[in-house]
Amino acid sequence: MAVYxxxxxxxxxxxxxxxxxxxxxxxKGIAEGVENSNYLVDTTKSRFILTLYEKRVDQGDLPYFMAxxxxxxxxxxxxxxxxxxxxxxxxxxxxxxxxxxIQFLSGVSVSHPTPAQARAAAEAMGKMHKAVADFPLNRPNxxxxxxxxxxFERCGTSLNDIAPGLYDELGQALDRVTKAWPREGFDSCAxxxxxxxxxxxxxxxxxxxxxxxxxxxxxxxxxxxxxMHTAWAFDATGTKFDPYVSEALLHGYETSYxxxxxxxxxxxxxxxxxxxxxxxxxxxxxxxxxADALVTRKDPMAFWRRARAYESALAALA
Ligand SMILES: Nc1ncnc2c1ncn2[C@@H]1O[C@H](COP(=O)(O)OP(=O)(O)O)[C@@H](O)[C@H]1O
Ligand SMILES: N[C@@H](CCOP(=O)(O)O)C(=O)O
Numbered sequence: 547m548a549v550y551x552x553x554x555x556x557x558x559x560x561x562x563x564x565x566x567x568x569x570x571x572x573x574k575g576i577a578e579g580v581e582n583s584n585y586l587v588d589t590t591k592s593r594f595i596l597t598l599y600e601k602r603v604d605q606g607d608l609p610y611f612m613a614x615x616x617x618x619x620x621x622x623x624x625x626x627x628x629x630x631x632x633x634x635x636x637x638x639x640x641x642x643x644x645x646x647x648i649q650f651l652s653g654v655s656v657s658h659p660t661p662a663q664a665r666a667a668a669e670a671m672g673k674m675h676k677a678v679a680d681f682p683l684n685r686p687n688x689x690x691x692x693x694x695x696x697x698f699e700r701c702g703t704s705l706n707d708i709a710p711g712l713y714d715e716l717g718q719a720l721d722r723v724t725k726a727w728p729r730e731g732f733d734s735c736a737x738x739x740x741x742x743x744x745x746x747x748x749x750x751x752x753x754x755x756x757x758x759x760x761x762x763x764x765x766x767x768x769x770x771x772x773x774m775h776t777a778w779a780f781d782a783t784g785t786k787f788d789p790y791v792s793e794a795l796l797h798g799y800e801t802s803y804x805x806x807x808x809x810x811x812x813x814x815x816x817x818x819x820x821x822x823x824x825x826x827x828x829x830x831x832x833x834x835x836x837a838d839a840l841v842t843r844k845d846p847m848a849f850w851r852r853a854r855a856y857e858s859a860l861a862a863l864a
Contacts, residue, residue, distance in 0.1 A: 550598075579758070580841050613681075614762055662794070742777040768809055
């Protein structure tokens with residue numbers, strides 16, 4: 547459940563008057579998602595997503611996210627730009643939170659992607675990377691490789707409450723990965739950085755939406771593919787690897803960028819890093835979200851299992 551901030555009908559009606567979008571017909575809180583409050587809003591003219599940005603999203607980053615969405619939408623990608631009000635303003639305040647009215651995209655996110663769906667989603671990622679070649683803004687990755695150690699230290703030995711021995715094991719993997727992390731030799735661009743299946747809307751095998759750009763940042767282009775691989779090529783528990791989905795992801799991405807031998811060789815390391823990042827962010831939430839909170843905590847171990855699988859692949863290559 548992700549509705550942290552309640553919006554009254556009166557406040558929403560008044561808010562919508564700033565836009566040329568018709569009058570409020572209905573508004574329902576959306577259960578999916580963990581970061582922000584989202585409402586499905588119907589007006590006499592159309593359907594929208596209303597997002598109120600909660601504490602994890604820095605208000606100062608919103609102009610970057612909105613510019614990136616606009617840039618990609620202008621180039622024909624299925625991403626949802628913010629709707630401007632009559633003055634052209636995109637970012638507003640509602641119920642005391644920064645808020646945007648966002649274009650609604652049809653489609654559903656798949657829970658068990660097939661190879662054909664994985665291929666289409668990775669193709670869309672490749673197209674996005676092509677489209678941002680001339681995107682002029684930069685945003686350092688607030689969940690990038692240099693942030694993992696401090697987050698690990700903040701979690702501390704409480705990690706062992708999640709699984710005995712996790713603090714030591716994760717710390718050692720973090721040492722190995724940060725030491726080997728490529729600091730040059732691979733290109734960077736604006737990346738999505740969280741293109742999990744729940745952030746891709748699909749109708750059948752067709753991608754109708756790439757959403758939730760709130761971790762988007764400037765980072766290694768291949769790291770984006772690595773994040774996607776970790777999220778798509780395993781079952782939800784991180785126990786079962788699907789080699790057909792894995793291959794389909796790489797084939798899909800290669801319709802835009804052929805992977806060199808060097809790039810294929812670095813992918814397991816980047817994927818191990820991605821798994822550490824999601825293990826840590828989930829662990830932090832696990833340790834700091836009250837058990838009775840409305841939001842469902844995500845299992846950190848589902849990514850730690852994946853990290854071990856990628857590290858074994860690295861060992862096999864050595
Ligand atoms: N532009 C959109 N069009 C259609 N549905 C959307 C759109 N943006 C968000 N959603 C819906 O809202 C849900 C939560 O959005 P998301 O951005 O993933 O939230 P959070 O940032 O809180 O994780 C998505 O799973 C999807 O169902
Ligand atoms: N995808 C990440 C966390 C971010 O969640 P989202 O709902 O904003 O995509 C994870 O699964 O840990």
